[in-house]
Amino acid sequence: xKYFIILVLFLGLVxxxxxxxxxxxxxxxxxxxxxxxxxxxxYHTFRYGWVNAGIxxxxxxxxxxxxGMTEASGEFLWETASQKMKGKEKIYLILTHSHSDHIFGMxxxxxxxxxxxxxxxxxxxxxxxxxxxxxxxxxxxxxxxxKGDSIFGEVKLSPPDIVVTKDRILKINGEDIYILTSPGHxxxxxxxxxxxxxxxxxxxxxxxxxxxxxxxxxxxxxxxxINELKRLKVMDIDIICPGHGNLCRKDxxxxxxxxxxxxxxxxxxxxxxxx
Ligand SMILES: [Zn+2]
Numbered sequence: 001x002k003y004f005i006i007l008v009l010f011l012g013l014v015x016x017x018x019x020x021x022x023x024x025x026x027x028x029x030x031x032x033x034x035x036x037x038x039x040x041x042x043y044h045t046f047r048y049g050w051v052n053a054g055i056x057x058x059x060x061x062x063x064x065x066x067x068g069m070t071e072a073s074g075e076f077l078w079e080t081a082s083q084k085m086k087g088k089e090k091i092y093l094i095l096t097h098s099h100s101d102h103i104f105g106m107x108x109x110x111x112x113x114x115x116x117x118x119x120x121x122x123x124x125x126x127x128x129x130x131x132x133x134x135x136x137x138x139x140x141x142x143x144x145x146x147k148g149d150s151i152f153g154e155v156k157l158s159p160p161d162i163v164v165t166k167d168r169i170l171k172i173n174g175e176d177i178y179i180l181t182s183p184g185h186x187x188x189x190x191x192x193x194x195x196x197x198x199x200x201x202x203x204x205x206x207x208x209x210x211x212x213x214x215x216x217x218x219x220x221x222x223x224x225x226i227n228e229l230k231r232l233k234v235m236d237i238d239i240i241c242p243g244h245g246n247l248c249r250k251d252x253x254x255x256x257x258x259x260x261x262x263x264x265x266x267x268x269x270x271x272x273x274x275x
Contacts, residue, residue: 023072023151025050029080030247033197038241039077042068043151044101045141051101054201054241055081056194058173061090064114065192065201066243067105071153074105078112092117092172094179095160096203097186098125100137102243107156117170118160119181121188130155164190182232184225184260186216191232198238205229208245208252212259219267222260229257 025043032038035057041050054065055077062081067074091114095103098121107130110116118126134155138148162170170177178193185204192201200206204213205228214222233253240248 021072023070023153024076027076032199032239036194036197036199038247039080040246042073043070049244052241052243053077057084058175061092061172063092063094063177064109065094066096066102066203067093067109069101069104070151071105071108074108078108094192095122097189098122099186100133104152104155107154110158115161117162117164119188119190120163120165123159126157126159128157130157182228184221184228185213193235198236200232200237200240202240202242204243206240206242206252206256208242208248210245212256214263219264222264226257226260229253
């Protein structure tokens, strides 16, 4: 806790929505530098969870990293960025993977002209109707359609304008933005590194404080995940914005590796015992 308070003071919490709005959560805006913001505590259907997003400003562009689980989250991110924008910036949206909690707010930013960037494995999924995906989630949650509509808002997915197949460096206004393929949690998982401020937007490659969500894969995927974490560990990273939880430092990478390794050992140990 003490550590987190120090981190908050260091980064400067610039915005904190006190009242929890429907579909918005309780977003907190952290100014990592003049040009990099992290937004945590956006709405999530999981009762005790939030989801995070990021914004990078270059000379003439704004790059959003993920867009929350709801239309209200997308709007909040746009409003947050707008306060700093001059009005003629090019807009980019990097979707880190195809899970609803990171992409359902995308239509708000697409409507603002955002060029969308995503892994090629997301293309088929993004061609699907967002409302179809929303409906199946509403069913799963045992919600009424009205409740789903009021919380999620309109969900419209669209295929990417820029496709990522392997690690690449996006050059925007002379700035390098690293888009890294980081499979493990999901096959189409990306993370984003901004060397100028040594910031890693890790998305669901790193879970701060909690257990990594492993149910989208098996031992092979988890081993891949560990390798990706080891790859990130040697990079020059100062601050990490994870997909869920608080902003953190590189020590969280070791904790995530430890958890995944323990999980693999437990599962494979159990299989051997059952044989
Ligand atoms: Zn997530």
